[in-house]
Amino acid sequence: MTHTIRMQVNGKDYTVDVPSQRLLIDCLRYDLGLTGTKEGCSVGVCGACTVVMDGALISSCLTLAVLADGKAITTVEGLAHEGKLHPVQQAFIDYGGFQCGICTPGMVVAAKALLDQNPHPSDDDIKDWMMGNLCRCTGYYKIIESIRGAASRMETERVS
Amino acid sequence: MNPFDFRQPDTVEEALTLMRDLGEDARVMAGGTALVIMLKQRLVMPDCLISLQKLRGLDQLEVTNGEVRLGALATHRAVERSPEVRSRLPSLAETYAHVATIRIRNVATVGGALAHADPNQDPPVMLLALDARVRLTSTAGSRQVAIGEFFTDYYETVRQPDELVTEVVVPALKPNSGSVYLKFLPRTADDYATVGVAATVTVDPASGTCQECRIAMGCVASTPVRVPEAETLVRGGNRLTPELAREAGALAQRVTDPISDARGSAEYKRAMAGVFVRRALEQAWQRAVASQANR
Numbered sequence: 001m002t003h004t005i006r007m008q009v010n011g012k013d014y015t016v017d018v019p020s021q022r023l024l025i026d027c028l029r030y031d032l033g034l035t036g037t038k039e040g041c042s043v044g045v046c047g048a049c050t051v052v053m054d055g056a057l058i059s060s061c062l063t064l065a066v067l068a069d070g071k072a073i074t075t076v077e078g079l080a081h082e083g084k085l086h087p088v089q090q091a092f093i094d095y096g097g098f099q100c101g102i103c104t105p106g107m108v109v110a111a112k113a114l115l116d117q118n119p120h121p122s123d124d125d126i127k128d129w130m131m132g133n134l135c136r137c138t139g140y141y142k143i144i145e146s147i148r149g150a151a152s153r154m155e156t157e158r159v160s
Numbered sequence: 161m162n163p164f165d166f167r168q169p170d171t172v173e174e175a176l177t178l179m180r181d182l183g184e185d186a187r188v189m190a191g192g193t194a195l196v197i198m199l200k201q202r203l204v205m206p207d208c209l210i211s212l213q214k215l216r217g218l219d220q221l222e223v224t225n226g227e228v229r230l231g232a233l234a235t236h237r238a239v240e241r242s243p244e245v246r247s248r249l250p251s252l253a254e255t256y257a258h259v260a261t262i263r264i265r266n267v268a269t270v271g272g273a274l275a276h277a278d279p280n281q282d283p284p285v286m287l288l289a290l291d292a293r294v295r296l297t298s299t300a301g302s303r304q305v306a307i308g309e310f311f312t313d314y315y316e317t318v319r320q321p322d323e324l325v326t327e328v329v330v331p332a333l334k335p336n337s338g339s340v341y342l343k344f345l346p347r348t349a350d351d352y353a354t355v356g357v358a359a360t361v362t363v364d365p366a367s368g369t370c371q372e373c374r375i376a377m378g379c380v381a382s383t384p385v386r387v388p389e390a391e392t393l394v395r396g397g398n399r400l401t402p403e404l405a406r407e408a409g410a411l412a413q414r415v416t417d418p419i420s421d422a423r424g425s426a427e428y429k430r431a432m433a434g435v436f437v438r439r440a441l442e443q444a445w446q447r448a449v450a451s452q453a454n455r
């Protein structure tokens with residue numbers, strides 16, 4: 001059974017035919033070619049496939065593509081603006097918030113969603129929000145530092 | 161994942177009609193966080209999937225006649241943040257806030273989780289200690305089931321294939337009551353518990369003795385379980401002494417029948433059930449006493 005779905009991904013409209021059992025992550029990666037979103041555990045635990053759908057963080061590996069019909073989605077490809085990295089992305093570079101990089105798209109999407117809701121998170125807020133995004137390389141201290149750094153940078157940008 | 165026919169009813173009536181007509185050939189999906197994994201693993205291979213995503217309604221979180229009503233399609237996140245739930249039943253909001261990760265709580269629903277009936281889940285344990293009722297609705301009508309009678313086995317409930325969980329009704333806490341859910345997580349913060357324990361106690365402000373007590377445990381049997389012997393013991397005691405709480409824990413261990421898995425051996429889970437029943441009683445008691453101090 002094939003369905004025609006219309007969704008907005010990173011501000012751009014897409015119309016795509018998908019079978020019922022197509023997962024959103026596969027639709028993003030293989031139908032739309034947006035391979036920034038990664039698949040890690042495939043059971044919603046690791047956070048590598050994190051995207052924002054209608055304002056809420058979700059696991060795209062647990063979401064049927066048909067359910068994205070009519071929705072607005074943000075993936076890691078949608079964070080940079082006019083060739084300039086989002087402050088969260090820049091902070092992950094500046095603070096060494098990643099090594100191999102497979103968890104990073106999910107990490108930065110989750111971190112951006114956190115800062116959108118809570119511009120001044122405490123370390124506990126950061127840990128609580130990010131605990132569902134697993135990194136197997138760096139440990140988490142640099143990731144927390146990156147998010148803290150991004151928060152203060154975004155605050156400075158807002159003020160200036 | 162095997163292919164399936166995909167249906168998206170717009171109304172509850174349409175959904176119930178589909179469920180009646182398709183019976184066991186269909187599976188109903190609300191948030192899908194559990195069902196999609198089962199579909200991927202081919203643990204379930206329905207001919208048809210009925211998605212409830214487009215249904216309007218059934219996501220209310222409201223108080224009527226002092227009872228908190230959780231619509232079946234309310235997400236865990238919505239319950240966790242609901243001012244009504246937080247003010248009336250803070251322990252219930254805390255329990256939903258402890259489930260998995262933000263990504264799961266944004267999507268997983270109250271009713272979907274109950275219908276899934278994994279004995280490792282958190283909310284059923286708290287709902288059992290709060291004496292909640294589950295409403296099941298079909299084209300033939302609607303019935304309420306006490307949550308203590310809802311779960312029958314691993315992933316099994318009294319829900320019939322044509323019945324939809326439509327709401328959960330949670331009675332108000334009596335005055336002078338305290339309630340708590342404790343989740344023992346020795347591995348990671350987003351894991352299922354090794355043991356989960358909920359306790360609700362009502363303490364007579366005049367005498368300081370226990371009037372009511374409900375204790376429920378998760379992860380230690382094929383369904384969430386209550387501990388009537390320990391409840392009777394606590395009700396019959398004067399005050400909650402450390403000895404009494406420990407004795408209640410020992411009684412609770414006897415009704416456990418856990419399985420060994422990555423979250424602990426059966427022996428370990430049984431031992432921890434005793435520890436966490438004791439702690440939950442102590443904390444619920446403290447909250448009950450604190451609620452009196454605040455009046």
